[in-house]
Amino acid sequence: MPTHDPKVLVDDVSVTFESRGRSVVALDRISLQARAGEFLCIVGPSGSGKSTLLRVLAGLHRQSAGAVRITAERPGTPLTAMVFQEHALLPWRTVRDNVAFGLENRGIGRAERDARAREMLALVGLARFAQHYPHQLSGGMKQRVGIARALANDPEVLLMDEPLAALDAQTRTIMQEELLRIWATLGKTVVYVTHSLEEALLLGDRVVLLTARPGRVSEVYPVDLGRPRGLAVRGSPAYGALLETIWARLREEVVRAMADDRGSGPETIGA
């Protein structure tokens, strides 16, 4: 792995939540990196802090300890842009104005941001829906708008927080292919959180497995399944073997997380 010049560097990051006088460790000394152009997938059981890690990268949450560094190559563009799980579009803005929202906030002129929005909507296949409002779109289309909104900002790193989790199985499969196509077109660095191992193996260059709470890096698996990758990869023996290997480890964590939920609750420190 070429790790000497990482695009994203997460160094010894911990996150502790205070809730009702107790502190809950969500992330415990996480270290990982992604190189430029890499598609990095993060999987783990519920409560392993996958989303928290992404929120730290997005600057939406401050880590309690450790450092995050994202290498900026193009000054003036934002470091990160996030695709949210529940799309989080502004209902009162048209699709086009949602996509252009970040540009508008940065003071970019109407003509330029409209052109950029058009380009991104064409990329996600929604050119004809620029003037629609979010409530007029299906779940899959809304998530495409969310992706276009993130891409329009031309971020150094694209963050995706279970973007397909709320979609039905068929739409999800189509969207996975779409994501592969878009990523191949733009070559962005992507940090992608998912609870689906199959999705991680289909999309990712590497899969980072987090442990049950508190989230620690359990293992990092390279996904040597070749590129370009399509749904057909799921039939290959290498895919099956890798899935088996990671699942065996993930299963332990899921079982542990379930036992924690039933038993004494999340691991806590102090009072």
Next chain:
Amino acid sequence: MKATARWLAEHWIAVVSPIALLALWEWASATGLLRAAFFPRPSTIAAHLRDLTLDGTLWSHTAITLARIGASFALAAGLGVAIGLAMGLWRGLRDGLDPVFAVVYPIPSVLFLPLVSFVVPAGETALVVTSAVTSFFLIALTTTQGVRQIDRLVVEAALHYGARGRRLFTAVLLPGALPSIFTGLRLGLGFSLIVVVAVEIVSASRGLGALLWLSWQVLKVEDMYATFVVIALLGALLSYGLAAVRTRLLPWVPDVGER
């Protein structure tokens, strides 16, 4: 045409029942079953309505009442939205004002007339301010609610995409609260109408409320009913007017835009 026929097929009872009621009333007062002195025939009321319209009486009173509603509604809406937004955004202000609102809001607004008359000039100003009281509380409360119920995830996404300060307010918080604000405005407009007419009955010599009361006192019962009809129509028109504005301004609200 086909749509109209279908609407009629489904809602015929809504069309037929008022007509039947009017016919029954007409028949009852014609035969003396109802005392025509108190319940004149609808056709007689219609004739008076026509006469009062043609000689300009109704127009001048309606204009005065409308101006008062306009002034009091503008006052209530301006202050209500501003204070409601502030209460939605700042918790301290909300905590401070909530108990005050809870106590003052249920008091029938007409009762504020004497109190208001101590503070502002009696007469026109007092009437307008009194009529704005309940409307103001309604609009402020729904506006506060509107700000509070904005999806936190949407606000977070807006922050993530760089909306700050004024931008956050104009592009996210204000539009997010607008559907609730409109609900408050609709209720508030109704209350402005009710209280303006009520205060006109109590303390004005012109306006629809005054005309209605005067007609009653001199036993011109047909004129009283005619004024009644005008007030009812005015209320309906204002309500539909505001609904139309809402549809124009909020095309993104599902139940409105889809129609």
